[in-house]
Amino acid sequence: MRNTVTIFQKEIKSYFASPIAYGLMAFFALISGYFFFAFTANFVERGIRMQMMGRGMPMDVNEWVIRPMLMNMSVVGLFVIPMITMRLFAEEKRLGTIELLATSPVRDLEIILGKWLAALVMYSAILALAGINTALLFLYGNPDWKPLLVGYLGLVLQGGTLLAIGAFISTTTRNQIIAGTATFAICLLLWVLDWASSYGTTSAAKVIAYLSVVTHFEPFAKGVIDSKDVIFYLSMIFFGLFLTSRSMESLRWRA
Amino acid sequence: MINVEGLTKRYARTIAVDNISFEVQKGQIVGFLGPNGAGKTTTMRVLTCFMPPTAGKASVAGFDVLEQPMEVKKRIGYLPELPPVYGDMEVIEYLRFVGRLKGIPKADLKRRVDEVIERCAVGEVRTRLISKLSKGYRQRVGLSQAIIHNPDVLILDEPTAGLDPKQIIETRSLIKSLAGDHTIILSTHILPEVEQTCEQVIIISRGKLVATDSVHNLTNRLRGSEAVAVEVEGRDGAVNSAVILQRLEKVPGVSRVLAKESRGQRHIFEIESLQGRAIRPDLARAVVESGWNLNELRPVAVSLEEIFLQLTASDEAATPAGGVKQ
Incomplete structure (x- = not known):
């Protein structure tokens, strides 16, 4: 446990000592800010139009702004995650510091957990900064905060899944660019998998669609915690970290 | 202190280390000598539990590297060929990190860090970023890292590679001053280094053990x-x-x-x-x-150089296929 904390602290420091953290935060805040603006503007315009047409139906901020915002953030996250995970192990391998970690009285699992948790906190920080947008809604409107929290929980779970996969890919190479590109490819793949369901209703298509990380996020965006989705994310995280530890072990055999 | 028996390490197509056995007594400085690619680093990596052997046994302080790696890791300090330092950390920050990683209790950490900073003479650069340090300082930081938890065994892979003559002399005397409390294995392909710093030599060539003896005996035996x-x-x-x-x-x-x-x-x-x-x-x-x-x-003294050439040359003549086998 102490070792995990040690590794975690080191990783967090190294994220925030480099421009990566700030760059990613700015990038993510900019894009989600744009989406926020677009959705809010659309919401307001629709509201005015409906009033003018005399059909003043109550409109839901959660449904018109927060939900699409969350869906978009979950997709933009796919682009950010490779940049967080690519250095995790690839850099250690390139610098040779992996030899320090592997010859210290520390278990592989402690190293992996420390690194993954640091990446998760980094990602959460990025999400939190973008959360300022939604905080503005509370100033001028009266949105329901519970679905928002559920949505954020979903984002963190989805992020955790992809970060675990990214961590695994990072152990397979000493080149950060390769690690980043491969992680990005996998992230995209896991996103577009749900399109498969629109091309067929066979059981194979269903299985493939089930693996899509974004499909499982949709209920969260609506404010629904479905145990099916939580279990999907948790098992994917476990699977990703398991692959990482196997891969780290195999480094020793192949070296 | 260190016991190696029939150690073999095979990579996909090559045998890096082929059935070598040796023993190192407590408190000795042992030179691990061999040309580039002889299998020095591989042997050291097995001893430090970085990679497991393909066959054979190795134990450090009575603990087997395969069965009780945690116990072995607690007792070794390792300086790989490339000092394992993080460029984005300050020296003192890095040493604290390694200290915690090596399991030094919180109460002792500050004292230990100060001690190694003093011992390895890196006080001047303690708050500098490691990426801004010269090669010599980096090497010393690497050495501080290896001794921070006061390990029984120190394993140093080419500790003087790439240093200037003054730094080489400083590093050697630093290593010598560490003997006694620590058992040291240092690898090198520079012969005078062994003559000057080590009591015992292990010569390997193409993965095979060629000779193991004290420096003195080895010189005499061949002369x-x-x-x-x-x-x-x-x-x-x-x-x-x-x-x-x-x-x-x-x-x-x-x-x-x-x-x-x-x-x-x-x-x-x-x-x-x-x-x-x-x-x-x-x-x-x-x-x-x-x-x-x-x-x-x-x-006229026969230098280790000549011994080395004699030993490795005869070895090559005996096994023309060399250490690389399909």
Whole structure:
């Protein structure tokens, strides 16, 4: 446990000592800010139009702004995650510091957990900064905060899944660019998998669609915690970290 | 302290280390010698539990590297060829990180960090980013990292590679000062380094153990016959070097005399003895009794370099296929 904390602290420091953290935060805040603006503007315009047409139906901020915002953030996250995970192990391998970690009285699992948790906190920080947008809604409107929290929980779970996969890919190479590109490819793949369901209703298509990380996020965006989705994310995280530890072990055999 | 038995490490297509066995006693400094690619780093990586052996056993302080790696790791300090440092950390920050990683209790951490900073003379740069340090300082930070938890065994992979002569001397004396409390294995392909710092040598070539002995014994063992350099000066009038040569050849036990150089009255010879014969007293008497001056008489040491070449050359002749097998 102490070792995990040690590794975690080191990783967090190294994220925030480099421009990566700030760059990613700015990038993510900019894009989600744009989406926020677009959705809010659309919401307001629709509201005015409906009033003018005399059909003043109550409109839901959660449904018109927060939900699409969350869906978009979950997709933009796919682009950010490779940049967080690519250095995790690839850099250690390139610098040779992996030899320090592997010859210290520390278990592989402690190293992996420390690194993954640091990446998760980094990602959460990025999400939190973008959360300022939604905080503005509370100033001028009266949105329901519970679905928002559920949505954020979903984002963190989805992020955790992809970060675990990214961590695994990072152990397979000493080149950060390769690690980043491969992680990005996998992230995209896991996103577009749900399109498969629109091309067929066979059981194979269903299985493939089930693996899509974004499909499982949709209920969260609506404010629904479905145990099916939580279990999907948790098992994917476990699977990703398991692959990482196997891969780290195999480094020793192949070296 | 370190026990290696029949250690073999095979990569996909090559055998890096082939059935080597050796033992290192507590408190010794052992030089691990071999040309590049001989299997030094691989052996060290097995000893540090970085990678498991394909076959054979290795144990450190009585703990097997495969069965109790955690116990082994607690007891070793390892400096890989490339110091394992993070460029984005300050020296002191890095040492604290390694200290925690090595399991130093919180209460002792500050004291230990200060101690190694003092010992490895990195105080001047303690708050500098490691990426801004020179190679020599980086190496010293690497060494501080290896000794921070006061390990029983220190494993240093080419600790002086890439340093300038002054830094090399400093690093060597630092390593020497660490002996006693620590058992040290250091690998190198620089022979004088072993002669100067180590008590014991293990020579490997192409993955095979070629020799293991003390530096002193190894030099003696290979020097069956004695070589002596003699400078003779004629006392009055010129003396022909050929005359001296003839006289020296008559000394009992001499197998060969070589005239090396003549400068005016001074003549320098190199003389080899027959196996196991002491010839220096007789040589001295012969020169003086002939009425010449004996300016110099000194044994010519066989350097480790020659031993090394002899050993590895004969090994190559015996196994022309070398260590790389399909």
